Amino acid sequence: MAANLTPQYYEAEEAFKKASTIEEKISALEEMLAVIPKHKGTEKIQADLKRRLSKLRDEGQKKAKAGRADPFHVERQGAGQVAMLGFPNTGKSSLLAALTRARPKVAVYPFTTTLPLAGMMPYQDILIQLVDTPPVTESTVPPGLSGTLRNSDALLLLIDAGSDDCLEQLHFCLNYLAEKKIIRNDSSSNARGIPPERLLVLLSRADQDHSGERTEILRELGPPGVKLFPVSVQTGAGLEELKEKIFELLGVIRIYTKVPGKEPDLKAPFILKRGSTVADLAGAIHRDLPRTMKTARIWGSARFAGQAVMRDYELQDRDIVEIS
Ligand SMILES: Nc1nc2c(ncn2[C@@H]2O[C@H](COP(=O)(O)OP(=O)(O)OP(=O)(O)O)[C@@H](O)[C@H]2O)c(=O)[nH]1
Numbered sequence: 001m002a003a004n005l006t007p008q009y010y011e012a013e014e015a016f017k018k019a020s021t022i023e024e025k026i027s028a029l030e031e032m033l034a035v036i037p038k039h040k041g042t043e044k045i046q047a048d049l050k051r052r053l054s055k056l057r058d059e060g061q062k063k064a065k066a067g068r069a070d071p072f073h074v075e076r077q078g079a080g081q082v083a084m085l086g087f088p089n090t091g092k093s094s095l096l097a098a099l100t101r102a103r104p105k106v107a108v109y110p111f112t113t114t115l116p117l118a119g120m121m122p123y124q125d126i127l128i129q130l131v132d133t134p135p136v137t138e139s140t141v142p143p144g145l146s147g148t149l150r151n152s153d154a155l156l157l158l159i160d161a162g163s164d165d166c167l168e169q170l171h172f173c174l175n176y177l178a179e180k181k182i183i184r185n186d187s188s189s190n191a192r193g194i195p196p197e198r199l200l201v202l203l204s205r206a207d208q209d210h211s212g213e214r215t216e217i218l219r220e221l222g223p224p225g226v227k228l229f230p231v232s233v234q235t236g237a238g239l240e241e242l243k244e245k246i247f248e249l250l251g252v253i254r255i256y257t258k259v260p261g262k263e264p265d266l267k268a269p270f271i272l273k274r275g276s277t278v279a280d281l282a283g284a285i286h287r288d289l290p291r292t293m294k295t296a297r298i299w300g301s302a303r304f305a306g307q308a309v310m311r312d313y314e315l316q317d318r319d320i321v322e323i324s
């Protein structure tokens with residue numbers, strides 16, 4: 001039976017898609033449930049909304065407890081969470097301040113940052129969450145840090161390009177990430193941990209004397225396969241390109257959806273893993289949709305605008321998809 005959903009319902013659903021916190025999601029779901037026409041054709045959707053609502057409420061309660069107990073837990077927001085790590089004074093907090101509106105304390109002395117701090121980095125039409133962390137050294141690693149790092153989707157490792165011990169910094173941090181199983185040993189395994197390709201090493205403070213030579217040394221003597229990129233917050237060198245690299249690091253694509261006969265919604269893209277298909281998108285829109293969907297049309301990566309595609313069609317970043 002047709003569901004015949006109303007504009008109020010779609011509005012509430014829109015608010016749900018835009019919601020970034022659990023509280024916002026709960027209130028949008030409550031609204032969807034309140035305005036959905038109550039008849040046989042919507043019974044399944046109603047049941048699904050109730051199920052999602054109760055799951056979110058449980059999650060919210062757990063988070064509230066965990067949040068109070070653990071300042072090293074940073075709740076994920078936006079299109080993805082990228083955590084920074086590095087030795088003292090490598091410029092982690094300065095980078096957070098340069099790329100987001102967060103205002104962490106920055107100082108010439110080491111150990112300025114004592115707890116993780118998050119900020120949202122605008123990138124084109126999305127926001128990516130960056131997390132600044134307290135520093136590591138050979139003699140001290142903050143006990144909660146591994147949890148913060150493991151919880152994120154990708155990592156930025158800052159190495160001070162102005163320091164003579166940059167190679168030691170790199171080896172120590174890579175060892176720490178491997179030992180604590182924060183980074184997986186190899187990208188193919190299903191083991192827990194962040195895949196190695198989600199790590200980017202930044203040669204920070206790259207405006208300092210001899211930083212170019214040190215970058216070359218790290219390229220030659222650092223482990224193969226590790227991506228290196230020099231940046232300077234002071235001169236701004238590399239910062240624009242870095243935003244793009246951070247987006248690529250997340251391994252996600254942005255997909256816009258449209259309703260037949262209407263303009264696409266270009267404001268709130270769905271964020272999906274790279275390699276996702278039309279069926280994956282359908283599942284992200286609604287649990288039942290992969291089963292009930294009939295056709296999908298694509299604007300963007302398809303050969304022609306509005307081309308009908310199969311459910312296993314692999315989507316590309318910025319595709320517009322109409323599912324009916
Ligand atoms: N020359 C130069 N100095 C920088 C740059 N970025 C940051 N700094 C300076 O480096 C010092 C340390 O910067 P922070 O951002 O506090 O470094 P941090 O890694 O957060 O330090 P901790 O919190 O102790 O781990 C400050 O004096 C900054 O002004 C840069 O790109 N170039």
Ligand SMILES: [Mg+2]
Nearest residue numbers: 092093112113
């Ligand atoms: Mg700091």
